[in-house]
Structures are given as structure tokens and as C-alpha cells.
Amino acid sequence: MNCLDIKKSQSLAIKLSKILIKENWNLATAESCTGGLISKIITDTSGSSEWFTNGIITYSNSSKVRFLNIDEGKINDKGVVSEIIALDMAKNIMTMSGADISVGVTGIAGPEGGNDSKPVGTVCFGWATKVEAISETCYFTGDREAIRYASAEKALYGLIEIANLSTQ
Numbered sequence: 001m002n003c004l005d006i007k008k009s010q011s012l013a014i015k016l017s018k019i020l021i022k023e024n025w026n027l028a029t030a031e032s033c034t035g036g037l038i039s040k041i042i043t044d045t046s047g048s049s050e051w052f053t054n055g056i057i058t059y060s061n062s063s064k065v066r067f068l069n070i071d072e073g074k075i076n077d078k079g080v081v082s083e084i085i086a087l088d089m090a091k092n093i094m095t096m097s098g099a100d101i102s103v104g105v106t107g108i109a110g111p112e113g114g115n116d117s118k119p120v121g122t123v124c125f126g127w128a129t130k131v132e133a134i135s136e137t138c139y140f141t142g143d144r145e146a147i148r149y150a151s152a153e154k155a156l157y158g159l160i161e162i163a164n165l166s167t168q
Helices: 003-023 037-043 061-068 072-078 083-097 144-166
Strands: 027-031 052-057 101-107 122-129 133-139
Touching: 003 037, 003 144, 027 037, 027 083, 037 052, 037 144, 052 083, 061 072, 061 083, 072 083, 083 101, 083 122, 083 133, 101 144, 122 144, 133 144
Parallel strands: 027 052, 027 101
Antiparallel strands: 101 122, 122 133
């Protein structure tokens, strides 16, 4: 991760903070493959305690079931790296924390763990507010660090997008 990428992520977090402060909204995150990176970028932003309620890292399938109430049957049926699981992660952390906006991220950062249908770099996102919910699957390239940083950046872009959609 070079200096310009870090500055871009910080810039996105600042842009998000302005929207959340204006709307008096709180944010919560549910992360898997990013391992807390989204929360780190957010809390690097001065004043984030005004709008960031909490982040949870649920790296294993069992932790998603235990701490986010993700349906184990859905994980077995759809796979943990799926839009439905990412969206459930976002919706459930939002409900559990009382936040107004949230993101859920699950994926395969590599270098192992991928297969033909879900290669390394497959990352699923879910974003939610009280009036909108969006999910998306992205395919990133690079090493583990590059995939994680690209995922965190995409998560921030998505939060800005859904916040703008929900406040129009």
C-alpha cells in the first residue's frame, strides 16, 4: 500500500464523515477478509467517535453465526463468500448496534482459499441503511494486502453511495 492509496482511503473516510455528521447518523461495520482495516481507516479520521459506533471482525464462519446471527444454513447453501451473507452481516450489525448505516464484507484475500467459481480476490459487500440495502461482488487482483486495501476502499465508496441514496 503506497502513500497515495492511504491518502485516498483517508479522503473517502473524511467525505463519509461529513455526510454522517450532516445526517446525524452512526456507522457500524462487520468485517471478515478486511480484518478490521475498514474500522482502522475510519478511526484514523479525527472525530470519528461522533459517528462510528462499532466494528466487529467475524473471520470464521462460526463467529458470523455466533456474533452476527448469520443463518448457518445460508452459509452452507450459498457459501460464506456471497452477497446474501455480506448483506445479512450489514443488516444484522446495524440492528444489533442501533446504527443508521452499515457495511458487511466477506471474501477471499488469498493467497489460498479460492476455487474456479470463487477465485482469490472475490469479495462480497453488503451496505444497508434503514431505507436502502445494496450488495455487490467484486474481483480484485494482487497480493493479500492489495486485495484487502482495495476491499476497504470499495467499502467506503459504497457507504458514501448508499448514504447519498438514502438522504435524497
